[in-house]
Amino acid sequence: MTSVLDAQGLGKKYGRRWGLRECTIDIPAGHVVGLVGPNGAGKTTLLKLASGRLEPTTGAITVLGGRPAGTPAQLARVGFVAQDTPVYAGLTVAEHLRLGARLNPRWDATRARERVARLGLVPTQRAGRLSGGQRAQLALTLGLAKRPELLILDEPVASLDPLARREFMQGLMEATVEHEFSVVLSSHLVSELERVCDYLIVLVDSRVRVAGETDKLLATHHRLSGPRRDPDRLPADQHVISARHTDRQSTYVVRTDAPVHDPAWTVTQLSLEDLVLAYMDQHTAANRRATLEARR
């Protein structure tokens, strides 16, 4: 199967600031991909490049083997639910479905109607009077009924309350199970993604820190805690992701393919959230060091 998203040395510069740089990833099809990172890390930039709203400054990106938004046929294969899930306030729910039917060659009218009915949306209601959660569901319905091969969602639940969040995610998951398509969704809330993603990309400071299937990531990352020890005394195949030291104790998060047998360490499993936080922590630690050095 071809990759859903293939970026080679992808970079985007806004004036003099890089929004994203040296991004090389290859996401295989059939995954629910979570794109995480702090605010301003470049998640939206990557998704904008993937949906063809931005042209790359350096490198190249292909989505499902084609140039993003290159042709109407390419547009038909990729669904996109934008941040804050915009809908036309003056159009009714039914008119939104009509819009979808008119503008998409592979539109699944039955699926859209059934979904709207199941969600309890009134077809004659204007979209401007829907709640935030209902609006997001309507936008998702438009994205799903288009029958895309890849659905991209940019922070779809950021502005929703917890209950609406869960319902939205549930709806998305049911759809991915029912119909086979890939999903890329971004969030700065790892807890949202933990339940749904089987592939993770961590973006920090406009660079990709780690990318891979969540199972593999969890299997190769460990937290080691024990008596204080310098990082250079760790085995060569253990890459330090983050390190914390007290006077007598050290805690490392390391990535390694081999099992850790050193009896001095207490090895614990990481949750996905711990793993992401470790990568973000690495970045802040590096920053702290940089500012300290600058002060000297």
Next chain:
Amino acid sequence: MIWLTWRQFRGSAAMMAALLAVLAAALAVTGPDLASGYSAGITDCARDNTCDRFYDQFFDEYQLPFMAVSLVVLLLPALVGLFWGAPLITRELEAGTHLLVWNQSVSRGRWLAVKLGLTGLAAMAAAGLCGLAVTWWSDPLDRSASENLALMAPLVFGARGIAPIGYAAFAFVLGVTVGMLVRRTLPAMALTLAVFAAIQLAMPLLVRPHLMPPVTSTFELGEANVEHLGVPRDGGGPARLLLRSAVPGHAGAWVLSSELIGPSGRDIGGSDGEAAVQVSTTSGPCSPAGSAPGQDTCMVELNRLGYRQQATYQPLDRFWPFQWIETGIYALLTLGLTWFSFWWIRRRLS
């Protein structure tokens, strides 16, 4: 795409249609009366040669509606640019709905093409209907208007014929383009209005006089081109002469400049005020005593001495050529901006 564009546009289209219908009805009801009143008056006045007085009376009677409908035609393109053009894209950008529609299976170019095409054609149709209806209605008035409000006069020219179509198309695309660049509705509307007003002022002041080479020629002084000829009551001092911006034999011409030239052929002023004419005002035809029956004898004397009006003007029969040329210029500007907006939406807008 056409359905969506129509769905978004139908409200303002209906409002415009209603306003035009009201205007058209008003014009259709009053138009025939106006025309018959005019032709009756003309046959009457031709008998006793008092048509000048009839023109003035007739025009005065209808001056208010004349100004009102002309103003409507002049304002319509600006309103179209403000309320149809500027918000066309900014409304989507502000609500974020461009992201919804750009991710359906329709390219941005096609999206813009349909939006521009449908709304732009509606704008042109509205301005065209309005302009031609007013042109038809005001025909008797345009015939009897004084030179300041004749067909070729800057204010009236833009409110007649086919030029409003060009103005509306341009104002609309200008609004769309400014909206794309500014990205916010209110500033886009303000900027559109400012730019459009500036261009609408520059056109009659700087461009229109040169659309075709103006005619320059000299005319004898007479009732048609002299507003006022004054002779000091107590005699002595020069006679004072004020020219009208009209030329004899070319009724309705757009006079660009009009000067009094003396016997030597030199310009002695009079284009923007009274000119002093060095002629004896103590004796002879220009003295208070000599011009007892009227001032015609003095005028004859001035002509005999070689005083003439030198005028540069665009004759009335260039009205339709000018209409076509000016509409063509606006059409070219419209095409240029349209090309730019397509380039911008493909390359820069995100």
